[in-house]
Amino acid sequence: MSVDSILEAIPPIAVYLIVGLVVGVESLGIPLPGEIVLVSAALLSSQHELAVNPIGVGAVAVAGAVIGDSIGYLVGRRYGLALFEKLGRRFPKHAGPKHVALAERLFARWGMWAVFVGRFVALLRIFAGPLAGALGMHYPRFLIANVGGALAWAGGTTAAVYFLGLAAEKWLSRFSWIGLIVAVLVGLGVALVVRHRTEKLLDQEEDPTASTEPTSTP
Numbered sequence: 001m002s003v004d005s006i007l008e009a010i011p012p013i014a015v016y017l018i019v020g021l022v023v024g025v026e027s028l029g030i031p032l033p034g035e036i037v038l039v040s041a042a043l044l045s046s047q048h049e050l051a052v053n054p055i056g057v058g059a060v061a062v063a064g065a066v067i068g069d070s071i072g073y074l075v076g077r078r079y080g081l082a083l084f085e086k087l088g089r090r091f092p093k094h095a096g097p098k099h100v101a102l103a104e105r106l107f108a109r110w111g112m113w114a115v116f117v118g119r120f121v122a123l124l125r126i127f128a129g130p131l132a133g134a135l136g137m138h139y140p141r142f143l144i145a146n147v148g149g150a151l152a153w154a155g156g157t158t159a160a161v162y163f164l165g166l167a168a169e170k171w172l173s174r175f176s177w178i179g180l181i182v183a184v185l186v187g188l189g190v191a192l193v194v195r196h197r198t199e200k201l202l203d204q205e206e207d208p209t210a211s212t213e214p215t216s217t218p
Contacts, residue, residue, distance in 0.1 A: 012051045015041050020060035023154070027068025028075070029083075029130045035122065035157070042158040046165025054162040061154035062147075065119065069146045072129025073139065081134045084127075103127040107135055115145035119153035
């Protein structure tokens with residue numbers, strides 16, 4: 001069975017449900033590859049052989065982000081910062097003390113903009129909802145930033161990858177193994193860039209003097 005036939009057999013509703021579920025659960029504070037799933041689904045939507053609609057992909061991603069973040073906000077409001085201690089024990093590589101400290105610092109500096117911009121940063125995308133609730137951010141302000149960030153991130157990512165896929169279709173007559181490899185590489189590339197950016201911030205959090213030049217000694 002070819003890749004074409006396998007992909008064509010996947011019901012579009014299944015793609016939409018997976019995107020909405022993964023993005024929503026990630027927004028709750030559970031580390032999941034929301035960005036990779038969104039990029040892969042958007043690339044699938046650019047292939048005419050498949051019935052996946054880019055508007056549908058973007059819509060469910062926005063809905064999952066807003067709903068997941070809102071639930072995460074309520075959970076953070078209910079349990080406070082103690083919630084992050086539990087998350088740190090369960091997901092030490094994604095929600096350890098350094099991660100929480102960095103997220104708190106960014107929230108203290110940027111406020112509601114941390115929620116908006118956080119959609120584009122894996123660390124804040126996971127922590128934005130619960131941390132905003134735990135820190136007592138007013139929900140109307142959080143909701144505005146939440147919806148705005150979800151529209152910019154999900155809508156922008158879907159549109160960019162969709163048109164990239166259309167351009168690639170000029171030299172990919174059908175979505176074959178080559179196309180599948182392209183989808184995987186694009187997703188991994190995005191994940192690696194985001195991970196590298198987050199690790200640099202975490203290193204600075206662990207050693208605040210790392211980003212400053214050492215002073216010369218006489």
